[in-house]
Amino acid sequence: MRLAVLGASGRTGKIVVREAIARGHEVTAVVRNLKKLTDKHDNLQVVTADIFDPDSLVSYFEGRDAVLSCLGCGPSVFSMRKITFFTDSIRPIVEAMRKVKVTRLVFMSSWYTKHNSADPFIVNWVLKPLLLGQTLRNSGEMEDFLETECPDVRYTSVRSPELSDSESTGKPVLFMEGQSIQSAERKRFVVCRKDVAKFIIDITEKDEHIRKCMAIASG
Ligand SMILES: NC(=O)c1ccc[n+]([C@@H]2O[C@H](COP(=O)([O-])OP(=O)(O)OC[C@H]3O[C@@H](n4cnc5c(N)ncnc54)[C@H](OP(=O)(O)O)[C@@H]3O)[C@@H](O)[C@H]2O)c1
Incomplete structure (x- = not known):
């Protein structure tokens, strides 16, 4: 596949990027x-662009099978800084995709993006505030x-709990549609970045979970 990351x-x-290259895909990073990205490979092109400007992105999306987004921004301590990073960037990204008729988008998001009073106390009363x-x-x-505004975009939101840099256990990644994975046996879930990468490339290759928000965790 030809992928823009x-x-x-x-x-x-x-x-x-490394997982996609290892599986033989052609990547525009x-x-x-x-x-900040010094990897070299015949199938890897590293380019600079402004994610807030569709015209800057469009040539890097043209002819690609999918756009994968691992964009993120820092937290806002005590909510003192209003964060609009995700909505400010997704609009130009979708605009650029539409210009070159790329419809598949897989992007990183988080558990608990929506308010639910039944969510754990620590989430609603400690982590969020x-x-x-x-x-x-x-x-x-x-x-x-x-x-609501992009019926033409075949997206998957990959919702993670806390990310870790540890090695993958090699067990299958847990996933389900929804905003978290709950289990009577496990109090705390994490996902290692390697498992996130594997899941993102798996569902891109298999074209799975279209227009769904998938909560994932390491197995
Ligand atoms: N950390 C967690 O425990 C956690 C848990 C759940 C979900 N998530 C979500 O997972 C995602 C990725 O996490 P991560 O830890 O891999 O993030 P990360 O290491 O902070 O990487 C964020 C990426 O976004 C880029 N970026 C940020 N602002 C940008 C801008 N204005 N223009 C262009 N690029 C910009 C950064 O570029 P530079 O390298 O140039 O800075 C970097 O490549 C985030 O969406 C986060 O919300 C994180």
């Missing part, structure tokens, strides 16, 4: 700073935009 210089983005409320709210708004 956004946020390719990030901690997960780099692993997604879109970054804002070339020094202290650190992640703005990020999760705006990630949810990005998902809403795709659902």
Whole structure:
């Protein structure tokens, strides 16, 4: 496949690029700073573009089978900084995809993007007020935009719990449609970035989970 990867210089983005290359795909890695992704391979093109400008993205999307996004922004402590990063970037990304008739989009999001009073106490009363409320709210708004305003986009939102840099256990990645995975046996879920990358490339190859938000976790 021919893939464009956004946020390719990030901690997960780099692993997604390497996983795709290892499986024989042709990758255009879109970054804002070339020094942050120095990998070399015949099937890898590293380019700079402005993710907020569709005209800057369009030539890197043309002829691609899918756009994969590992974009992310820092948290907002005590919600003091209003985060609009995800909605500000998804609009130009979709505009550029439409210009060159690319319809498949797989992007990273998070567990708990929507409010649910039944979610764990620590999520609603500690994590969201202290650190992640703005990020999760705006990630949810990005998902809403795709659902309601982009019927032509064949997207999958890959919702992660806490990301880790540990090695994959090799067990199958857990996944289900919804905003989290709950289990009576396990109190805390994490997902390692290698498992996220594997899941993103798997569902892109198999063209699975179209127009769905999938919660994942390491097995
Ligand atoms: N961290 C967690 O525990 C966690 C949990 C659940 C979900 N997530 C979600 O997972 C995603 C990826 O996480 P990660 O840890 O891999 O992220 P990361 O290492 O921080 O990477 C973020 C990527 O986005 C790029 N980026 C940020 N602002 C940009 C801008 N204005 N223009 C262009 N590129 C920009 C960064 O580019 P530079 O390299 O140039 O900075 C980097 O490539 C995020 O969406 C996050 O919300 C994270």
